[in-house]
Amino acid sequence: MPGNVGHQRCHWCSCDQREVVDPSYAGFVAAPQAVTGSVGNLPTELTSFVGRRVERAEIRRLLSRARLVTLTGFGGVGKTRLALRAATELRRAFPDGVWFADLSTLSDPVLVPDTVASALKLHPQSPRGAIGVLTEFLAPRHALLVLDSCEHLLDPCVELAISLLQSAPNLRILATSRQSLNTAGEQILPVMPLPVPDKLDPRDSQLEDSSINLFLDRVTAVVPDFRLTDDNMDEVLALCRKLEGVPLALELAAVKLRGMSLTEVLEQLSGRFPSLTGNRVAADRQHSLRECIEWSYELCTPAERDLWAQVSVFAGGFELDAIESVATTTAHDSEPELASVLFSLVDKSILIREEHDGKTRYRMLDIIRQYGQQRLRDSGQWITTRRRHRDFYADFVDQARAGWVNVRESDWFARLRREHANLQAALEFCTTEPGEAVIGLRIAAGLRHHWMTRGLVREGLHWITRLRTQTPSDTHTTILAINTAVWLSTLQGDLTIADSLLEDGRALARQFGEPAEAFIRQASGFQALFADNLSRAASDFEKAIAIFETVGNSIEKVYTLFLLALVHTFAGDFERAPTRYHECLALDPPDEILIRAKCLSWLAVLHTGDIQGDLKMEQESLRLKYSIDDHFGIAISIDAMAWITAWNNPRRAAALLGAAVTRFDEMGIPISSLPGLFARHQACETRLRQTLGDTFADAYARGASLRRDSAIQYALAEEPHAQPAPDLARSPFDLLTPRESEVAALVSQGLSNKDIAKMLVISQRTAESHVQHILTKLSFASRAQIATWITERRRK
The missing domain is CATH 1.10.1740 (Rna Polymerase Sigma Factor; Chain: A)
Structure with missing residues (x-):
């Protein structure tokens, strides 16, 4: 038999799992484990993958003997596609995930660990920073990390790779770079162009x-x-x-x-x-x-050349409204409309069209973007065009900030997620180009909720710190920056930095008066809330609310009112707390999400006596938070559900506690750093340990092992007595399309591609393509393995 059948007992049930394990994985798959499905974030391939069988086999061989493998070669030779295909084929060999981090659009070396952490859906907010969060996450895991486009960030990539490999004994790293990382233990595989035969024989x-x-x-x-x-x-x-x-x-x-x-x-x-x-x-x-x-x-029209050069300032993807603001019209005769030129560049494969969140976006391959940037520099328009790019995103952030407590709020959150690389590019321009830092500080300060909900606290502080050193200290923008920086440093657990920032802010507030005082009072109250100084927090929030109402800032007023309600909740004032939450909801637009979700969440934990009603309210809050990808809010809701269900379903509550702690750990926020929250968490855990005794640890561990989406699904389950199901990925068979399943069955009968083509009335080339897709999806190397796998499934 071409492969060995691995057996393992499912952790949470008595079923016996069987899978064919490819012998080529033996060097780095601990027998007798078998892995079903895939974990990670590998992007979907948009075009078919051709060739490279020798290189793919060599990557498997190298990763079986070395923990760091670098694919080297010049731009355009196919390093990224090869790495992605090899990683896809290796998914079954790494039960804890295959992860991809694209560094091509990043220019700031300081943000390499943060970018990788974000790719792994981790959110470093604690003083440990991104490397600490990454090492903690990867240390117990058997995983593969793909670091793509390291050549312009060699030193930080080497530092990160060494740190992760030293801390995570079962981690492998596959890097791509135009030059080697030049570090101990690295195995280098040069990627050459595809071979060109001396003569062409279709039968070869x-x-x-x-x-x-x-x-x-x-x-x-x-x-x-x-x-x-x-x-x-x-x-x-x-x-x-x-x-x-x-x-x-x-x-x-x-x-x-x-x-x-x-x-x-x-x-x-x-x-x-x-x-x-x-x-x-x-x-x-x-x-x-x-x-x-x-x-x-040169085959492009003048208008197409101009647009190619101008859109090269974008990082990652971009949308039509951004192009319309950044690209300028030219004096070419019969100038076509911008959309027509754009579609022509798509037709010529200069731009790639994609769909994200139901929106059309465009992007360029890195080497094509670099060529456009050089053309833009040669034309003398590089700085001017980058400034227009920066101005578009500065206005965009202003609009998003004005749209927080609004029916379009979820759209702004989604767009900010899509535009993160462009926001970084705009901020980088402001830090490196003289005289532009003030607008950069405005952008960084205006992204307060983006930094928080995305778990990008460290990155937000990084930009504000860099930009504040380059800007005058006596501007209203500085007030907003201090406000945001206090929020971020407080969430990061560094209350000393927050105190220092507040000292500067109070001096400026005395100079500017209202509404500057309101922003500093709000920030001061936030820091006091997390320092467990509830009386000061209440005083600061009440004064801030009064000023925001006077100056007509309804957005900040509603948000500060919610924070005041939170103070009453942590103080045990269950008369004023619900009143404040309902005041927020009354001021809130009907379809707003951020404030509504937070108010519902905390109303649910005030224990009205209706456990099922409270649970449904918390579940509704969780659904809203999930819709805007509010990582911090999701963790709080799952923890709150444990408090609610502890009274009537302690095993479920214990599992929810474990799931919540894992969510906080993923963000790099120790739950103990949130005093009001931690007190309730500890009280719940103490009660559950007394109730469950020795069984608490098992239930807690089951919840803690759930990945984020599985934890959310479990928390939203209608059946309150349900126990968390094993967090197993899909069966490999589920990865196949109906046609591929049909072809796999015919392969198991010993039919050739030619026979399959005749039976299904398709071309032989199409049949070959189906077989290749099956081999790739199942990480098999031969048709015999497909046949064995089908036979094993039928026995079940």
């Missing part, structure tokens, strides 16, 4: 891994009726040879066949590229790729 099985196959795959995607024939065979071979098998160059050339013949494409290539034969160095191939990108640029 080696074509599957060649540049020919990639080119044909990409051509048929844009020209579906294109076929390799005796008449065009030599031209296809000549084109792949001219482009030296560089994947990105081949993809750009394939797009040209939408409007040109193969002969015309080859003629243009022959006219501009020098012949690169033999073992030329990578620099020559990089030059060849640049020539290909330059050729694509």
